[in-house]
Amino acid sequence: MKKAKQIKDLVTDFDLYAPKLVEKEEYFVSGHRACQGCGEALAVRLMTKALGRNAVITCATGCMEIISSNYPFTAWKNPWVHVAFPNAASVGSGVEAGLKTLRRKGRIPDRRVKVVSMGGDGGTADIGLQALSGAMERGHDMLYVCFDNEAYMNTGIQRSSATPFGASTTTAPAGKTSFGNRRWKKNMPEIMAAHGIPYVATASHSYPLDFMNKVKKAVNIEGPCYIHCYSACPTGWRSASNATVKLGRLVVETGMFPLYEIEDGIYKMTVDPPTKRRPIEDYLKLQGRFRHLTPDQIKYIQERVDVEFDKLMKKINKN
Amino acid sequence: MSKRIGMEVAIAAAEAVALCRIDVAAVYPITPSTHIAEHLSDIVSNGELDAEFMTVESEHSAMSAIIGASTAGARAFTATGSQGLMYMHEMLPVASAMRLPVVMAIGNRAVSGPLNILNDHGDIMMERDAGWISLFAQNGQEVIDMIIQAFKIAEHRDVMLPVNVSIDGFILTHMVEAMEMPDQEEVDRFLPPFKPFETLHPDQPVSMGAFAGNDIYTEISKSKDMALVNSKKTILQVWKEWKKQFGRSYEPIESYKTDNAEILILTMGSMSETAEIAIDSLRAKGMPVGLLKLKLWRPFPYDELKKAVKGVKVLAVIDRAISYGGSGGPVCGEIRSALYDERNRPAIVNYIIGLGGRDVTPEDFMMIAKAASQAEKKAPKDRYVIYGVRE
Numbered sequence: 001m002k003k004a005k006q007i008k009d010l011v012t013d014f015d016l017y018a019p020k021l022v023e024k025e026e027y028f029v030s031g032h033r034a035c036q037g038c039g040e041a042l043a044v045r046l047m048t049k050a051l052g053r054n055a056v057i058t059c060a061t062g063c064m065e066i067i068s069s070n071y072p073f074t075a076w077k078n079p080w081v082h083v084a085f086p087n088a089a090s091v092g093s094g095v096e097a098g099l100k101t102l103r104r105k106g107r108i109p110d111r112r113v114k115v116v117s118m119g120g121d122g123g124t125a126d127i128g129l130q131a132l133s134g135a136m137e138r139g140h141d142m143l144y145v146c147f148d149n150e151a152y153m154n155t156g157i158q159r160s161s162a163t164p165f166g167a168s169t170t171t172a173p174a175g176k177t178s179f180g181n182r183r184w185k186k187n188m189p190e191i192m193a194a195h196g197i198p199y200v201a202t203a204s205h206s207y208p209l210d211f212m213n214k215v216k217k218a219v220n221i222e223g224p225c226y227i228h229c230y231s232a233c234p235t236g237w238r239s240a241s242n243a244t245v246k247l248g249r250l251v252v253e254t255g256m257f258p259l260y261e262i263e264d265g266i267y268k269m270t271v272d273p274p275t276k277r278r279p280i281e282d283y284l285k286l287q288g289r290f291r292h293l294t295p296d297q298i299k300y301i302q303e304r305v306d307v308e309f310d311k312l313m314k315k316i317n318k319n
Numbered sequence: 320m321s322k323r324i325g326m327e328v329a330i331a332a333a334e335a336v337a338l339c340r341i342d343v344a345a346v347y348p349i350t351p352s353t354h355i356a357e358h359l360s361d362i363v364s365n366g367e368l369d370a371e372f373m374t375v376e377s378e379h380s381a382m383s384a385i386i387g388a389s390t391a392g393a394r395a396f397t398a399t400g401s402q403g404l405m406y407m408h409e410m411l412p413v414a415s416a417m418r419l420p421v422v423m424a425i426g427n428r429a430v431s432g433p434l435n436i437l438n439d440h441g442d443i444m445m446e447r448d449a450g451w452i453s454l455f456a457q458n459g460q461e462v463i464d465m466i467i468q469a470f471k472i473a474e475h476r477d478v479m480l481p482v483n484v485s486i487d488g489f490i491l492t493h494m495v496e497a498m499e500m501p502d503q504e505e506v507d508r509f510l511p512p513f514k515p516f517e518t519l520h521p522d523q524p525v526s527m528g529a530f531a532g533n534d535i536y537t538e539i540s541k542s543k544d545m546a547l548v549n550s551k552k553t554i555l556q557v558w559k560e561w562k563k564q565f566g567r568s569y570e571p572i573e574s575y576k577t578d579n580a581e582i583l584i585l586t587m588g589s590m591s592e593t594a595e596i597a598i599d600s601l602r603a604k605g606m607p608v609g610l611l612k613l614k615l616w617r618p619f620p621y622d623e624l625k626k627a628v629k630g631v632k633v634l635a636v637i638d639r640a641i642s643y644g645g646s647g648g649p650v651c652g653e654i655r656s657a658l659y660d661e662r663n664r665p666a667i668v669n670y671i672i673g674l675g676g677r678d679v680t681p682e683d684f685m686m687i688a689k690a691a692s693q694a695e696k697k698a699p700k701d702r703y704v705i706y707g708v709r710e
Contacts, residue, residue: 054521055521058387065530069528069529069530070531070532071529071531071535074529076524078524079520079523080519080524080527081387081390081519081528082528082530083383083386083387083410083413083528084383084413086379087380087383087410090375090380090383091384091386093373093384094345094383094386094395095387095388095519097345097371097373097393098342098343098387098389098391098393098395099391100371101343101370101371105342108392108518108520130377130380131379131380133376134376134377135380138374138375
């Protein structure tokens with residue numbers, strides 16, 4: 001136990017100096033067409049830095065595909081393929097199977113190449129859930145990263161099953177008889193954890209080292225891993241483009257999106273929220289999508305956030 | 320040395336796939352293609368074939384996975400039919416647009432609804448415009464041969480397109496037939512190792528499956544069409560090589576007793592064998608009738624068709640699917656269009672038979688031939704007839 005604590009302390013200290021050690025090379029390069037202040041593009045860039053050269057990426061249809069691969073241009077220095085919306089995971093599993101057998105047969109260099117599949121929340125929690133579940137269940141040596149901006153942003157801000165309660169979207173708009181989206185956000189990390197895969201984590205682009213450490217950890221684990229990365233979307237959330245990083249911090253400080261990991265079933269908080277969590281209103285008020293909410297509705301959401309946070313803490317404290 | 324075997328055709332199909340030394344197979348169970356997958360998994364499990372056998376959670380993922388495997392540089396295969404084929408529909412035009420030489424065996428089966436697991440061609444006809452090379456086998460031997468040919472055609476540098484082989488569900492897939500199975504050395508000699516054009520590997524990073532706007536989509540579509548049209552040259556070349564090595568000949572449209580024929584029946588798939596029996600019998604009675612067997616559905620063999628019907632008075636096209644509210648039989652619609660510009664084209668009649676596993680017998684073809692023989696003098700009332708409807 002003592003040793004474990006020492007390592008944890010070291011890691012904490014390490015994070016103070018680590019920015020200097022972050023990969024200088026860019027694999028998701030400038031010139032792509034993401035909106036100003038796009039949290040997802042920032043997160044993808046951080047992911048590729050953590051992955052380094054030795055990865056193959058399969059990408060679902062969505063913002064990140066559209067903005068990065070407008071023929072004949074590409075923003076990708078990693079080998080990258082897009083096939084369709086629902087199947088980043090199944091394409092990834094096929095790539096993994098292909099590389100595995102070709103390596104075994106000596107037709108490609110004899111070294112491990114990590115397959116990473118990525119999609120937005122729609123491509124992950126909705127239309128891509130079956131393919132993702134299948135790929136995870138089959139135990140491929142791959143990492144899936146969901147970049148969650150909480151609605152179908154590429155098609156124009158329609159609600160997904162990852163849209164938070166109360167958010168106004170173009171298919172769940174706030175109106176005279178509606179407060180916006182009526183459903184609670186689907187808990188993807190728990191669904192993935194239920195697959196019994198070796199590693200599941202949440203991340204935020206506003207905690208770059210935490211995110212990159214998780215990507216690196218997942219890459220080193222042989223088997224299926226899942227990271228759910230919060231990605232602020234100024235266009236869809238009607239937030240200021242310079243508030244992206246702030247939002248990514250507030251969502252953690254309010255306890256709405258805790259940063260934790262589940263390694264071999266063991267829950268661990270990786271970024272401790274403040275002892276006294278900030279009220280969710282601090283987070284909500286910066287975004288146009290929540291502007292219509294009444295104090296009562298905000299209170300209702302706060303109660304749910306508190307309950308969910310406590311549930312998670314129980315799992316964490318168990319270990 | 321090829322070996323004379325008696326075997327269920329689906330099992331033989333799996334043996335043929337294994338002889339092609341595939342690297343990855345991804346399959347999802349669907350009757351009547353399932354025996355292909357099952358036997359292939361036996362072969363892999365017994366260590367007779369070094370491949371990854373993926374039991375995916377849907378046909379959509381089966382096609383997605385072999386697309387992924389192919390981008391990695393692997394030789395990849397799947398088998399499906401009917402609902403499964405339609406479930407992977409979204410992925411089929413992507414495979415051809417990405418120019419990935421994957422191969423798919425289709426155990427042809429009627430599509431729902433109502434649910435029906437028996438044979439017709441409704442499934443493959445729905446995928447007609449996906450940009451795949453599409454072959455139709457008439458018996459077990461052709462299934463073995465076409466699967467091996469399919470990889471060679473698909474992977475040829477002048478082609479680089481996916482290929483599907485239609486195998487009539489149950490009528491072929493579950494039939495035990497006498498066939499010749501080539502041995503490994505022969506197949507190795509015929510089919511060189513797969514040399515992919517580009518692969519997904521960090522040693523030489525490439526981006527695949529890019530987004531294309533209105534400035535380039537038309538050009539990409541045209542290049543795909545050209546690739547498919549031009550693939551016929553390679554298909555004919557591969558069939559020539561096949562004949563040279565294995566002695567069995569293949570043509571886009573195979574003729575049977577067409578000398579001096581005034582009436583021709585055109586069929587696809589296993590019913591061609593049934594039709595032969597009818598032709599033999601009618602010829603014995605002195606009726607000038609012959610048979611055309613369409614083996615190559617895509618790219619469509621326009622020149623061969625025009626040549627085959629020269630001087631013929633009536634062409635009866637037999638479809639095993641319906642283009643609802645449209646041309647009647649999808650094959651006949653194609654053929655009418657193909658012959659429209661011909662000065663001396665035959666009268667064309669269209670019969671739709673054998674839907675959802677309804678038996679097709681030699682007697683049916685005899686009836687059709689007799690009815691068709693009247694069409695030269697008097698055009699039929701209907702553009703197509705759904706044959707044998709119980710009223």
